[in-house]
Structure formats: C-alpha cells, structure tokens
Amino acid sequence: MPALGGPRRPVQRDYFAELGVRTFINAAGTFTALSASLMPPEVKDAWHYAANRYVAITELQDKVGERIASLVGSESAMVTSGAAGALTCASAACLTGTDAKAIAQLPDLTGLKSEVIVQKTHRVGYDHAIRATGVKMVEVETAEELERAVNPKTAMMFFLNFANPTGRIKYDEFITLAKKHGVPTLADCAADVPPASNLSKYVKMGFDLVAFSGGKGLRGPQSAGLLLGRKDLIQAARLNTCPYGDTIGRGMKVNKEEILGMLIAVELYLKTDHQAEWAEWERRVRTIVDSVRDLPSIETETFVPEIANAVPHLRIKWDTSRIKLTPPEVAKQMREGQPSIEVNPGTDAKQLVIGVWMLEPGDAQVVAKRLRAVLKGA
Numbered sequence: 001m002p003a004l005g006g007p008r009r010p011v012q013r014d015y016f017a018e019l020g021v022r023t024f025i026n027a028a029g030t031f032t033a034l035s036a037s038l039m040p041p042e043v044k045d046a047w048h049y050a051a052n053r054y055v056a057i058t059e060l061q062d063k064v065g066e067r068i069a070s071l072v073g074s075e076s077a078m079v080t081s082g083a084a085g086a087l088t089c090a091s092a093a094c095l096t097g098t099d100a101k102a103i104a105q106l107p108d109l110t111g112l113k114s115e116v117i118v119q120k121t122h123r124v125g126y127d128h129a130i131r132a133t134g135v136k137m138v139e140v141e142t143a144e145e146l147e148r149a150v151n152p153k154t155a156m157m158f159f160l161n162f163a164n165p166t167g168r169i170k171y172d173e174f175i176t177l178a179k180k181h182g183v184p185t186l187a188d189c190a191a192d193v194p195p196a197s198n199l200s201k202y203v204k205m206g207f208d209l210v211a212f213s214g215g216k217g218l219r220g221p222q223s224a225g226l227l228l229g230r231k232d233l234i235q236a237a238r239l240n241t242c243p244y245g246d247t248i249g250r251g252m253k254v255n256k257e258e259i260l261g262m263l264i265a266v267e268l269y270l271k272t273d274h275q276a277e278w279a280e281w282e283r284r285v286r287t288i289v290d291s292v293r294d295l296p297s298i299e300t301e302t303f304v305p306e307i308a309n310a311v312p313h314l315r316i317k318w319d320t321s322r323i324k325l326t327p328p329e330v331a332k333q334m335r336e337g338q339p340s341i342e343v344n345p346g347t348d349a350k351q352l353v354i355g356v357w358m359l360e361p362g363d364a365q366v367v368a369k370r371l372r373a374v375l376k377g378a
C-alpha cells in the first residue's frame with residue numbers, strides 16, 4: 001500500500017513542535033476532534049495548485065458540482081463545509097427554495113414552513129445544524145404517526161442513515177411516504193463510506209438530498225463535505241450559503257482549495273482498490289493481535305459497524321485482576337508515550353478499541369509493540 005497521507009518527510013520547520021502541539025499516531029479512526037484523516041498526496045497537490053490561482057467561486061462550484069454529480073450518478077452536487085454545513089444548507093433549501101426574501105429572512109420563519117419530521121431513533125447531536133434554520137424537529141415512531149405529523153408546515157423529512165436498523169420506518173417506506181406527501185427528504189450519511197457505492201446508493205434509492213463528510217473516509221479536506229441530490233434543491237442550497245452574504249450559510253465558507261480538493265478526493269476514492277485496502281486493514285489488525293495474544297487473559301475480536309465507519313476495528317479485553325490496568329488507563333499510557341498514540345474513543349472500562357484504517361504505513365508495528373509493552377508492564 002502506498003502511504004495514503006504521503007510520507008512523513010523530514011520538515012524544514014516543525015510547526016507543531018514549535019507550538020508545543022502534540023502529534024500522534026491515529027489508532028482511533030476518523031474523529032473530527034482528532035483531525036479525522038490525512039489527505040492523500042493527490043488532494044494535497046490539488047490544494048497547492050488552487051492556492052496559487054484566483055477563480056470565481058460560483059464558477060468553480062458549478063464545474064466541480066457537475067463533475068462530482070456525474071461521477072456518483074446524482075442529478076446535482078455541491079461542496080459544502082462538512083456534512084454539518086450540508087445539513088444546514090439542505091434544510092435552508094427546503095424552507096426557502098430560490099426565494100431571495102425567504103433566504104434573507106432565515107432563521108425567522110414567519111410565513112414559511114417550520115417543521116422537520118424525524119424518527120425518534122434518528123435524533124443525533126448533529127441535527128443542531130438543521131435546527132439552526134429555525135425549524136422544530138417533530139419526532140415520530142411509526143408510519144401512522146408520520147402521516148399524522150405531516151401538515152402544511154412540514155418542510156422536510158430527515159433520515160440519519162446509520163439509524164436505519166433502529167428506526168421502525170425503513171428506507172423504502174420512508175421515501176414512499178415522503179413522495180406521497182410531497183415532502184423533500186434529507187439523509188445524513190456523513191461517515192458512511194466505505195463502501196464507495198454508498199456515494200451513489202442513497203440518491204438512487206430516492207432521497208432528495210444526501211450529505212457526506214468530505215474529511216472522514218473520503219480523505220478530502222477536513223472541513224469539506226458533499227451535498228448530493230435534486231438539482232432545484234442544490235441550487236437553492238447554494239443560494240443559502242457563501243459567497244452570498246446575506247444568508248444563513250455565509251459562515252460555512254468553502255474555499256477554492258477545499259472545493260477542488262474535494263473533487264480530487266472523490267475521483268481518487270472511486271478509483272481506489274477497496275479490496276486491497278480492506279486486506280491491508282486486516283493485516284494491521286493481525287499485527288496488533290499477534291503482539292498481545294500470548295498475554296494472560298487477553299481476548300481479541302474484530303468488529304465492523306454495520307453502517308457508519310464500516311471498517312475493521314479491533315476490540316481487546318482482559319481480566320483486570322491479571323493485567324492490572326483498565327482499558328482507559330492503557331489508552332492514557334499509549335497517549336503519553338513517545339510517539340503518542342490515540343486509540344479509539346469507543347474505549348471504555350470493559351474494552352480497548354483500536355481503529356486501524358487511519359494508520360499510516362509502519363504505524364501498526366509501532367502500535368503493536370507499544371501495546372504489548374504497556375500491557376506487560378502492568
């Protein structure tokens with residue numbers, strides 16, 4: 001496997017070191033607070049290319065949007081400020097359409113629709129990005145409740161993709177009900193690649209708008225994202241954000257580097273040999289498992305979340321009367337060692353979780369060796 005983030009070359013100036021900012025091996029995964037993912041060299045090249053040239057932002061968004069739409073088989077597409085920015089712009093689009101007065105008025109909803117329907121198990125902290133437009137979230141559980149909840153104030157129906165297994169109303173029924181009542185749908189698929197086919201799947205399924213993070217599994221610029229879907233709604237979403245000044249999305253600026261970088265990240269992602277990548281992740285898991293399997297009471301297991309972050313994660317458990325450190329204490333020692341290693345925040349009193357997909361070449365060996373040393377030293 002080539003180095004995805006590119007080789008960690010010797011640097012002229014070690015900026016983070018100068019600042020006293022800790023860098024670490026990412027054995028966590030794509031966590032925003034841990035800076036999520038590294039851009040591949042091709043994306044960084046595009047970033048540097050764009051940084052040296054002026055363009056009109058709307059023209060670049062037009063062309064990049066068309067290209068991304070054709071790559072993933074969507075009617076239309078735009079680059080947003082992350083999936084969260086996509087949720088705000090998408091919601092605004094459903095409220096205002098292309099009406100200039102309505103766009104300027106948000107989040108004041110006087111005279112506009114004001115409700116978004118969501119299944120109870122699909123509520124998530126990120127829906128603050130939807131509520132920012134002024135709407136109220138109306139929670140339902142069953143299809144009957146949903147149909148009763150629809151009224152002239154209903155602006156949109158929201159679907160949290162990874163919650164599909166826990167909600168009573170599944171994809172097909174949700175989309176059918178929305179179409180029956182003429183309400184646009186938005187699916188939050190932020191962390192839902194791999195598989196790459198998901199970039200096409202949910203628009204094909206019939207969601208009107210679909211949001212992805214650009215800087216998680218896609219490895220685009222960390223603060224970029226994608227909004228895919230219906231042309232009229234994407235046009236309205238664009239009118240609700242930067243470069244237009246008097247808009248709710250003005251603070252959700254995406255620069256030319258991010259817009260171009262996002263396109264190149266999508267191109268690259270669709271060309272990636274995902275089978276080879278998966279095999280590499282399994283090799284990393286084995287490297288770590290092999291380093292600790294002989295230690296007393298160690299149990300290891302690989303798990304793959306069904307939808308979001310659907311990649312191999314390693315779960316390690318032990319009897320804390322035999323290895324006298326709790327998993328959070330092990331995580332702390334990993335963090336405080338040299339080099340620092342961040343394990344998955346899913347680590348709790350019962351298990352240590354390691355995410356291997358954001359490791360760079362050679363990192364798995366370092367993690368394996370350190371983990372063994374920490375557990376043996378307990």
Ligand SMILES: *Cc1c(COP(=O)(O)O)cnc(C)c1O
Pocket residue numbers: 032081082083084085124126188189190191212213214215224225308
């Ligand atoms: C990460 C995430 C977001 C936010 O994505 P950004 O690209 O960081 O804005 C939204 N929804 C879900 C479910 C996420 O996992």
